[in-house]
Amino acid sequence: MLKPVSSSRASFVKSLYSRSIKYHREALSCILEYRSAAHNQFPPRKGIWSKFYEEARGKYIHKKLSKHLLERQKSLCCYCRDRIFHGKNSNIEHILPIKHYPMFAFDYNNLALACVTCNALKSDNDFYRVKNLSGNYKANLFDCLHPIFHTYDEHVDFLKLQTNHIYVRVFRFRSSLGERLCSEHLKQVSLFNIKEQANPTVAEAVKKLGEHLDGKPGYESAASTLKRLAANI
Ligand SMILES: [Zn+2]
Structure with a gap:
């Protein structure tokens, strides 16, 4: 107590x-x-x-x-x-x-x-799913890269690209431990960055394309789809 x-x-x-x-x-x-x-x-x-x-x-x-x-x-x-x-x-x-x-x-x-x-992305997600922990917190129980127990550089490579308008991050695994972290979490981080920052640019481009096609014979369906898309990006 x-x-x-x-x-x-x-x-x-x-x-x-x-x-x-x-x-x-x-x-x-x-x-x-x-x-x-x-x-x-x-x-x-x-x-x-x-x-x-x-x-x-x-x-x-x-x-x-x-x-x-x-x-x-x-x-x-x-x-x-x-x-x-x-x-x-x-x-x-x-x-x-x-x-x-x-x-x-x-x-x-x-x-x-x-x-x-x-x-925020990880929140309560348990991507370690450790079994048989029973009170002992040991490195050999983790088959996904653990920030304290494992050396990051041995398991994951990353590339960052930043310009005036975009910020992209790509992660690549070097081991099975790194592969688990990439698939369980880092993939979401990459997608989050792309969605977060590409939205206004992509939405604007899609909107302009929709407007360009609007009223053109044969493109009615494409134009309305693009408009809906722009509104939902
Ligand atoms: Zn982070």
């Missing part, structure tokens, strides 16, 4: 900011407390991360952790390698999502920083 939040929260928060040995002790005990709750507290464990984040000490640790992960990942998204900035365009990512694996919500190896696009 979670311990109730300290009644002397103000003095507790003060100790967190004092950067003394006490701060480290309190921060550690906070993480251990939540980690233990995540492992042992049976339904409901839902919302445990939000509860942690809402606590003053949890919020502080969250901020510190975010900075630490940013350095660990050299300011690159754990999945797509896009550039991320502290507190700007990234979120702490639960590699095994809390929805399916609440017991690993506070496991160091299950935490990474993902760009907002990856974080």
Whole structure:
């Protein structure tokens, strides 16, 4: 069970900011407390991360952790390698999502920083589908590229192309682990970028083509299809 939040929260928060040995002790005990709750507290464990984040000490640790992960990942998204900035365009990512694996919500190896696009696209999707986890979080259980356990460059290559008007990213796998990440997630990232940025350009081109064909004998059907298409891109 979670311990109730300290009644002397103000003095507790003060100790967190004092950067003394006490701060480290309190921060550690906070993480251990939540980690233990995540492992042992049976339904409901839902919302445990939000509860942690809402606590003053949890919020502080969250901020510190975010900075630490940013350095660990050299300011690159754990999945797509896009550039991320502290507190700007990234979120702490639960590699095994809390929805399916609440017991690993506070496991160091299950935490990474993902760009907002990856974080939103992945959401609660469980593309790892790990079996026989039973409390042990080990590298050999993952057959899809894991941001902490595997070396990205050995499994995925990517190419970015940016001009004044477009931003395209293409991912190519180098291994079966990389292939799983590409098919489960990175393919969606590429499509998202194309749809997001190509929409106004493509829609405008389709609309113009529709207008050009409008009223021309034999092109009635094509013109109306193009108009409908432009409205729905
Ligand atoms: Zn990303």
